[in-house]
Amino acid sequence: MTTTQTQAAAQLPIENPGEAYKRRKTTRGNFELYSWVFMRASGVVLLVLIFVHLFVNLVAGEGITAIDFGFVAGKWASPFWQVIDLVMLWLAMLHGTNGMRTIVNDYAERDGLRMWLKIALYTAFVVVTVLGTLVIFTFDPCPADAPANLLPSFCTA
């Protein structure tokens, strides 16, 4: 080691010698990194869930013409479809809201506009996700006061 380097080291002592080297000293967290990873991970899962959803609801059986209360009740009478649809609801809302957040950040250049658009976006996320979750869990496939011909066949059995 040369004399100048020794002097420089003496003037600037290492504060925590055992600490790992950090390339970036100031940080605002890794939120954007996790969001980037989440979009890819949730995207793969959503591809499978939504393709199954579209096949079961639009292609199999009578397709779109068969969709009514009895069809939905028939699915949600089973915990399997409740869980599938709950996971799909949450992943799709998070994936979609995060995508919209990216777009708002890209195009809404005025601070005030960007803030209000994001407040509206996050409000829509909370309202729709909470509503959808409550509906899946509090749903009754055989409401007592409803006409029997609108209900799935197992209600009268």
Next chain:
Amino acid sequence: MPSAPAGTLYRGREGMWSWVAHRVTGVLIFFFLLVHVLDTSLVRVSPEAYNAVIGTYKNPIMGLGEAGLVAAIVFHAFNGIRLMLVDFWSKGTRYHRVMLWVVMGLFVVTMAGFLPRHLMHVFGGE
């Protein structure tokens, strides 16, 4: 407006247009999703309320809209896989154009399987 740099990897070609299409389809799907959760929530109100609203969807105009929605979802899904391959596969950036044509090919095959059956349901009557 700042002038566009020439000869960049993405600008104005397959990379940029697939990125634009991914954003546009993503926004469309998001707004549909909000409406879709709200209308499905009517099952919690009453069978009559749900059937009444779903009944207004059962016409040719909404049927074509559903076909467009499925097209947007299929493109967004396959292009999303392509975008992950560009990110994670070592040769992804080299083949990103070829992969867009693979995406379009898979899109055509998937829609060819879906459209006839869906349009039959929509226009075929009961």
